[in-house]
Amino acid sequence: MKETLRFILNGHPTELTSDGERMLLWVLRTDLGLTGTKYGCGEGFCGACTVLVNKEPVRSCGIPIKDVNGKDIITIEGLSPNGNLHPLQKAFITHDAMQCGYCTSGMIMNAYGLLLKNPQLTRAEIIESMEGNLCRCGSYGRIIQAIETAALEMKGGMNR
Numbered sequence: 001m002k003e004t005l006r007f008i009l010n011g012h013p014t015e016l017t018s019d020g021e022r023m024l025l026w027v028l029r030t031d032l033g034l035t036g037t038k039y040g041c042g043e044g045f046c047g048a049c050t051v052l053v054n055k056e057p058v059r060s061c062g063i064p065i066k067d068v069n070g071k072d073i074i075t076i077e078g079l080s081p082n083g084n085l086h087p088l089q090k091a092f093i094t095h096d097a098m099q100c101g102y103c104t105s106g107m108i109m110n111a112y113g114l115l116l117k118n119p120q121l122t123r124a125e126i127i128e129s130m131e132g133n134l135c136r137c138g139s140y141g142r143i144i145q146a147i148e149t150a151a152l153e154m155k156g157g158m159n160r
Contacts, residue, residue, distance in 0.1 A: 001019065001020065002017050002018060002019055002020075003017065003018070003019075003020045003066065004017050005017075005018060005020070005065055005066065005068070005069045006069065006070065007068050007069060007070060007071050007072070007073055008071070008072040008073065009032070009034075009073050009075070009078070010034075010073070010074055010075060010077055010078030010081075011078060011081070014032075016031060016032075018031065018065050019065075020064060020065060020066030020069075021064050021065075021066065022064065022065050023060065023061055023062065023063065023064060023065070024051070024058075024060040024063045024064070024065050024067075024068055024073075025037060025039060025049045025060040025061045027065045028051070028060060028075060034075050034077050036075055036076035036077050036105045037049050037050075037051055037060055037075050037076065037106075038102055038103075038105060039061065040061075040102070040103070040134075041061075042061050043061070043062070044059035044061055044062040045132075045134070046103070046106070046133070046134045047059065047103065047107070047110060047132055047133030047134060048102060048103050048105070048106040048133075048134075049061045050105075050106035050107075050109040050110045050133065051073055051074060051075050051076075051109055052072075052073065052074040052109060052112065052113050052116075053068055053071050053073055054071050054072050055072070055074075055113060055116050055117075056113060057109060057110045057112075057113035057114070074109070074112075075105075075109070076105035076108060076109055079108065079109075079112065086108075086112070086150075087149075087150040087153040087154050088108045088111055088112055088115070088146070088147070088150040088154075089108060090150070090153075091145075091146040091147070091149040091150040091153070092104060092107075092108060092143075092146045094146070094149065095142045095143075095145045095146040095149065096139075096142055097139055097142040097143045097145070097146040098137075098139060099137035099139055100136070100137050102136075103133060103135045103136070103137075106133055107130065107133050107135070107143055110129070110130060110132075110133050111126075111129075111130065111147045111150070114126070114129045114130075114147075115147070115150065115151055115154055119151050119154050119155040120151070120155065121147075121151060123144065123148065126144055126147050126148065127144060130143065130144070130147070
């Protein structure tokens, strides 16, 4: 059944009419044209579809759009307003933390959610927290380095 839903998407009030059971991933990609969020496994295991809902990383392939009604959603597109890259995006480039790039937006969004909660994560905490995001190319070492670099920049430890 279609219903009118309202939420904040990347800082902008958004309203749409949709079947409330439709998955957030497909609403973002198909209805709203935000294709940075990727379809991976479709079962919430790989993390390619990670977005933030009320500052918490969630797998958008497993959350119905009705469950984000009234909430704040941030996608990878929302991290670089006006084309200014977020420290995580810059660090992923600097550390060459992507090969095919398919998992990258989910990795960055998961890391962003973690760093919002605790910008002083240890390497062990980063590894544990990122364990649920899969990278078939095996760029994990560079991904961890990128997150560490971004964490320093986000808390003002680097001048770039």
